[in-house]
Amino acid sequence: MSPAPAPLAPPVPVLVAPMAGGPSTPELVAAVAGAGGSGYLSGGNLTPEALADQIARTRELTDRPFGVNLFWYEPAEPAARAAVQEYAELLAPELAALDVTAPELDWEDLDRASEKLDLLLSDPVAEVSFTFGLPGPEVVERLHAAGTAVAATVADHHAARCAATQGVDRLCVQGAEAGGHRGTLTTGEEPNRLTTTQLVQQVVRALGPTAPVPLITAAGGVTDRAEVEALLTAGAESVQVGTLFLLTDEAGTSTAHAAALQDPEITETVVTRAFSGRPARGLRSRFVAAHDAHAPAAYPTVNQLTRPLRTAAARAGDHHRVSAWAGTGWRQARPGPAAGVVEALTPTPAPGRPSGSR
Template sequence: MSTLLSGLGADLPLIAAPMAGGPSTPALVTAAARAGGLGFLAGGYKTAQALAGQIHTTRAEGVAFGVNLFVPNPVRISREAYRRYAREMRTEADRYQVRLPEEPIEDDDHWTDKIDLLTSSPIPWVSFTFGIPDRAVVSALRRAGSTVLQSVTSADEARRAADAGVDALIVQAPAAGGHSATLTPARPLAPVRLPDLIAAVRRAVALPLIAAGGITTAADVADALGAGAEAAMAGTVLLRTHESGASAPHKAALVDPAFDTTVVTRAFTGRPARALRNQFTDRYDPIAPAGYPALHHLTGPLRRAATAAADTRLIHLWAGAGHRQSRAEPVTDTLERLARGL
C-alpha cells in the first residue's frame, strides 16, 4: 500500500482527479474516499467562499480529501489579438444573445483568498496546477498540516517543484483530459507515454509520485504503479458516474459515436486542453491565440449558453484519450474496476 496514502486511511492507490468547472462534486470526492481511495475538490474557477462551502460539505462526511488550486501563471495576450479572436465568434454569440467581454480579463482566480482559506482551515492534501507556488506558500501550508503536491508534465518541471519544497508530485501525461498542467502552455506538448514519463521523473527527483493522464483501465493503473508511481489518479473515467457534476450533454457526448476523437486545443481557454473534437475545435483551434485566462473568460458566456441548450457543437467537452471507458455507474464501481488485480 502506498505510504503516501496510508496515513489518510486509504486502502486503494487510487485518486479521483480534481476536475474544475463542475464534475468534482463533494459527492464524488466522498464516494471516492468511501470506496477506499481519495478524492480532490477542484478549487479552480471558484471564489474562496464557494470553495469553503464545498470543503464544509465534504468535511461533514468525515472523509479525508484534497483540494486543487490553479496557480496564477498568465499567458498574456495583446488587445488586438484578443479582439480579433472575439470578432471571429461574434456570430455564434449573437445566435445565443450573449455578450462577450470586450477587453481581456486577466484575473488570478482569487488566489490569495483561497490560500488564506486553506492555511486557516487546513485540509489533508493541497495540490497545485498551472504554476508552482512560492516556497513561502508551500511552507505555510505544510506548517498548517497539509501535504502539498505539485502537478508536473516533465522531469524539468519535477526538479523545479522539488526545489519549491513540495511533498509529492502528480505526474501528468498528455493523454489527460481537460487542461494540461504544463508550466509552459505556449509550447506544444511533448508526446510521451505515462509509464515513460513516470520513469523519467523518478530519475530526476526522489519525491513520491502520483500518475495521471490516461488512467481508464486496470491495466493502466498496473502500468503506472509498475513504473514507480505510488498511486494513480483518474479523471475522465469518472465523468459519467452518478456522483459527477458534469453536464448532461457532456456525459452523453463521451459515448456518442459522433464524437470519436480527442484533440489538444487552446480554442476554448487559451491554454492547451484535451477535448472531444467538435465544431468549435475545428473552427477556432486553427486561429486561436495563446492567452490565459483571457480566452477562458472570453468564451465562457458562449460555452455556458451552449451547455444550457445542449449544443455540443460549441461546448468544451473535456475528455482524455480513453473516454470510451467512462460509464454511467456509481464511483465505487468505477474504482473497483480500476483496482482489479491490485
C-alpha cells in the first residue's frame, strides 16, 4: 500500500466548498488560499477538458495546494423511466414558458467521472474529494500512489464508517443545513435531518478510537466564527463552507442565482428533488414550490431534463427557474472579497495550527 499523502491543512481551517454550476472558480479557490484557507474546484458537470483548464488557471493564480471534487455515482435506475416521463409532461409548460424543447435523456450518463479521474491521476492535485458515492479502496490506493489525498462526502455515520474502511484521509461530514446536494450514497434515500454539529458528534462516536481515523471536515450552515469554533470543539478539524462565498467577488455565481439569494420575497430554503432528482437544499422559489412534491428520485436524468430550462432561465434573468442552491445561512451571504469571509470565520487563535505560515 502507498503511504497516504498529506491532506489539505491550511493555516486557517476553512475550506471553500466545491460548487458545481458556476460558483466555483479558480479565482475563488486562489483567493481563499491567499487568505490562509484552502478548498476545492468543482469537477462535477464539467468536461475533463474544462476541468484541466480550471486546474491550470488555479495553478497560475496560487502556489498553494488545492483539491478537486468529483461526482461519483451509479447509473440512473431504469425503473424510474415512467416517473421521469410523467415529470417531463408536468414540466412541459415550464419549458414552453421559456421556449425550450425537452432534451433527449441519457440513462448511461456518469458525468465522465472516470475520464476526470484519469486526468487527476496523470496530473495530480493535492486532494480529490468525492460526493454521491464512495470511491472504493482501489481508487483510493491509485490516488495515494499518485501523491493525492482522498476525501469522501458523507451524510450519515454508516457512510462515514464505510468510507473510513476504504482508507480515505478526510470525511466531509455534511449536515442538514448544507446548501446544494446532500451527499447521500444512493439517489433514493431520504437524507436525515441531523444538524452539522449533531452529525459530527455522531460520526466521532461511530469511528471510535480505531486508527487511522480520517480527518473530519464539517459542512453545512457555517456563518460565523463561533460556529466554526463549536464545530472544531465537536471534533471537526476544519469546516467546508459554500453558501457564504456565493456572492463574493471571485465566485462565478450566475446573476439569476445571486438575484434569488437577494430576493426578500424568498423566505426559506428547502431540501428538494425538483431540479435534479436528488435531494438538494436550495431557495424555495416558485418552481420549487410548484414541483417539489412531484419530482421523482432519478439522478442525473431529472437534472438533464431541467438543464435547458435552467440555462434559459439564467440567460433571461428568471431567478425562480434556476436551481438556486443555498444553505440555511443564505441571508448572511454578502458581496465582497472572499478573503473577508475567511477572515470573519478564522478562529482566534487558529487552534493547533502554526500562525503566520501562509
